[in-house]
Amino acid sequence: MASIFSEPKSYTVVFSTVIAIFEIINIVGLMDNVVIALNNYDLFPEIPIIESKEKLILLPSSMAMATNIFSNRVIWGDLKLGHQDYIIIIYLLSTLFRLWINNPSRKLKIENYRKKPKMISIKSRRWFLLSFFMIIFTTLFIVNKLGQLAKIYERTGFATFPDGAKLDLWADPKWIEPLPNLGLFDYLSLLLIFFLIIFCLKQTFIIRLAKKTKQDELSAIERVWKNTDDAISIGLSKPNKSFPIVNDAFSKLLDLLSASATMNIAATALEDGDVKTSFDRWSRLTAPKGKESEKWQGLSNSLSDIGNFEVEGEEE
Structure with a gap:
């Protein structure tokens, strides 16, 4: 738009x-x-x-x-x-x-909404249009079988059907009266049409059930991304509630940068021949009781996730 x-x-x-x-x-x-x-x-x-x-x-x-x-x-x-x-x-x-x-705020809302995974999304617009017209056709088919289409036509004043009538475009006259009772062929036709509608809807939409991801299952960088997205979404309507989430995301990002800086210092010291400093920095990161062991764990897990993407079905 x-x-x-x-x-x-x-x-x-x-x-x-x-x-x-x-x-x-x-x-x-x-x-x-x-x-x-x-x-x-x-x-x-x-x-x-x-x-x-x-x-x-x-x-x-x-x-x-x-x-x-x-x-x-x-x-x-x-x-x-x-x-x-x-x-x-x-x-x-x-x-x-x-x-x-x-x-601008509306554009941001739409952009954030588009980025979020949708439980129901359209796979094919052609099948969507076909499903739409199939539903309309089925509605008219049922209304005609029940004689309601003749009642609607009666209100125009062009004809009257005291005992009800059914429209048949292939017959002469077009209106069959009195209204015939529903037979086996009518029920089978309705059943076939409903199966066609279900098939069209299946070809039209993709349904993805929401997966609840626990915070512990996310890597450090994924937590930063998740908290940032949550802060943006909440901040549009409740700015005060988004501040703690932003602070948490920022602190996690600083932890990653701190671990990365320590790793760079260790690598630089090793290149300069300062083995003691390099070993000390690496011990801070990799030792089980190191000062930055948790930061290093988050950084290493985030680096190992690089290039791993979920494969999803493509939309037409």
């Missing part, structure tokens, strides 16, 4: 604001008071005022009104809604819609 309705420019917003103020003043009948005030200041050529006419007409609603305006230079009309008001209202609503559709 945002690609179709572009964001209005600043001058468009200013122009719409001016038009909205003009419309409010004009529709409540205060435009003649504004014109009288302007005439008193002699800022513009004097605009004539007509008694009992309080609305300024810029877009005539009929040819007679247009002729009257151009011949008699009468730009005042009765205080009621006209074509001019409808055009202005539609223009203002379209501007508001473009502002809403291009709202």
Whole structure:
């Protein structure tokens, strides 16, 4: 939608604001008071005022009104809604819609929603359209079998069916009356149609059951990603509740950076021949009771997960 309705420019917003103020003043009948005030200041050529006419007409609603305006230079009309008001209202609503559709917070919500795995997603649009038309056809089929389609047609006044009727496009006449009882063929037809609908829906949608992932099963970098995503989602509606999650994600990220920095120091010391410093740094990381053993565990697990991706079915 945002690609179709572009964001209005600043001058468009200013122009719409001016038009909205003009419309409010004009529709409540205060435009003649504004014109009288302007005439008193002699800022513009004097605009004539007509008694009992309080609305300024810029877009005539009929040819007679247009002729009257151009011949008699009468730009005042009765205080009621006209074509001019409808055009202005539609223009203002379209501007508001473009502002809403291009709202940055709304775009962020949509982007976050698209990133989240969906339990139900569309696999094929062609099968979706086919399923939609199959459901409509089935509804009309059932309504016709029960005689409700004939009752709807009766309301138009073109025909009456005292004992009910069923539409048959292949017969002559088209309406079969009285309404025949449902037979075995009708039930088998309905059963076949329902099977076709189920098949179409199966080809249309992918259903993924939500998997609850325990926090302990995530690597350190995955916890950072998860907490960041949770903070963004919660922060859109409840900013105060997102702060602890952001702090937790930031602290985990600092732990990873700290372990990475210690590893770099150990590698650099080993290159320089300082075995003692290198061994001390490595001991901090790899020893079971090392000061940074937990940080190193999180970093090593995160590094081992690089390149491992879940394989999911592709959508058409």
